[in-house]
Amino acid sequence: MSELFEPDGPYDQRLARNADGSLAAFNQAGALSAADVHVAQRLGVLAGESDPAVLLAVALVSRAVRGGSVCVDLAETKAALSEIAPELPWPDADAEVWLARIADSPLTASGVLHLDFGLVYFDRYWRQEVQLCDDLAARARRTDALAGPERIAEAAARLFPGDSYAEQRAAALAAVGSRTTVLTGGPGTGKTTTVAGLLALLGSLDERAPRIALAAPTGKASARLLEAVRHEIADERFTEAERQTLAELSSSTLHRLLGSRPDNSTRFRHHRGNRLPHDVVVVDETSMVSLTMMARLLEALRPDARLVLVGDHHQLASIDAGAVLADLVAGLPDGPGAPAVVGSLHTNHRSERDIIELGEAIRAGDADAAVERLRTPSAELSYLDQTGVLTDDLRSAILGVALTVRAAAQAGDAVGALAALDEHRLLCAHRDGPLGVEHWNRQVEQWIAEATRGEGDDPLVEPWYVGRPVLVRVNDYALGLHNGDVGVVVREADGTVRVAFQSTGGIVAFPPSRLSAIETMHAMTIHKSQGSQAKQVTVLLPEEESRLLTRELFYTAVTRARFQVNVVGAESVVRSSLARRASRASGLRQRLEANGDRPR
């Protein structure tokens, strides 16, 4: 996070009135928000710390956390900010001396700040990171083999037969031998297939049927995991008994699995004193799981339960702080004694090669290969070398889906309307501005209004027009809706208008007045699209200067497409995105590499 804001004037609410010294200078340069300054000043007063260098460090930790990091690397932050704001008054001391002053501060003595690996933390994330590593290490010490190696190999050879399953077989065998497994791979590399085979393998080795939980950060992703596992077990390599056991599986969001509490969004009914009953827990789309959620999950698991974390670590990280999956993949050591094993899948098993190859070029940061792939005509890819405009074809595709959703919703067909939404997804980087979701939502509503003039339910007049696709923005525990759930306004047989959502148990529908924190979803941000896929995806890349434009953003957008992806953005924007990484400061990787040895 190295971007600055530009104050609108002396009364900009992002400016702290009572700041002085370097805090004021950083605030006025747009490097610190008013909140960062207030946190530093307040903590300084409470702990009796007045050293400006330490208070600046506190404000920079607060700033880093706002940007999704769990701690701050002061030297790196100084280098990044100095490039865009060379005039900032940094403390005279070099990084080592600055860290030593922080180490000697009463803020550190009282446990408000922590210093590890040269990184500065607030207490909360430091504790979570330490706890996560301790829990992983404790689980690794419990290794009781399920069966003899021959029996395991025999069952694995049946469930993952021949050369084409070699990579998945190896990953499944590693998972059988470990309490915690990270299963990572890009789209179509057979992660779900491996999960289905692994669950059958574990079931066939265990005398009693294991209690299995499938979960994902969003309802949509958890439903997709269940559907994919069910689809996979229809294959003939599964025995009837395995099919029956796995057919009874259900899935839920991670929040629901842990038992969400209405009074607290980061504490759950299941914890160290009330563990989850499951023998095996599989979490899909783990790249979206924040450090806090992962720490809560680890403490809620029975120490002998098996945990399988599935995901693609090249995608954008969680909305909340942390980059746990990427840190686990980068930091877990190989070999005996490692707190968890990593199974990496690389082979693509899908026929949509062009999308996969584009994704690989983006992931590798190979701009020439990505541009060449985009410019090579293909049924799977289309490319418009211009920022912020749509061709007539794309406009027709987007409007066509909106009208199909509307027709189904008017007929009271919630299943059909929700399914039609997955035909095409328009993805933007930002919410605001001419390239943002809000602009494109209004634009699509305008197109619908023009195409359906005189046919009732004008989107420009009716807030709850039939066929309006909506996205839930915050968890609503009373209704069982979660941030990221997708719904559509439908007219029911009795003429009432309700908003229908797909839940794991089927369709649920609520009157509009029961819903809060809802936004229209003709277009969606790439961040919000994580964990979902559509048959066709149109990616509207932002301006080159956008602070969100990164390789991870572009990769995540492109890999949301099942069959076709349309990229809209100047070549210079494509190239810039590949040159920039979304980096988050965290000590998890170093902590895992140290494998339990606490630094100081």
Ligand SMILES: Nc1ncnc2c1ncn2[C@@H]1O[C@H](COP(=O)(O)OP(=O)(O)OP(=O)(O)O)[C@@H](O)[C@H]1O
């Ligand atoms: N070893 C294999 N041989 C042949 N086909 C396979 C193999 N593994 C998986 N497949 C098929 O490839 C397709 C993609 O597999 P799968 O859904 O497991 O991948 P995934 O990594 O979970 O993908 P995504 O996360 O994008 O949904 C499926 O149709 C699956 O049946």
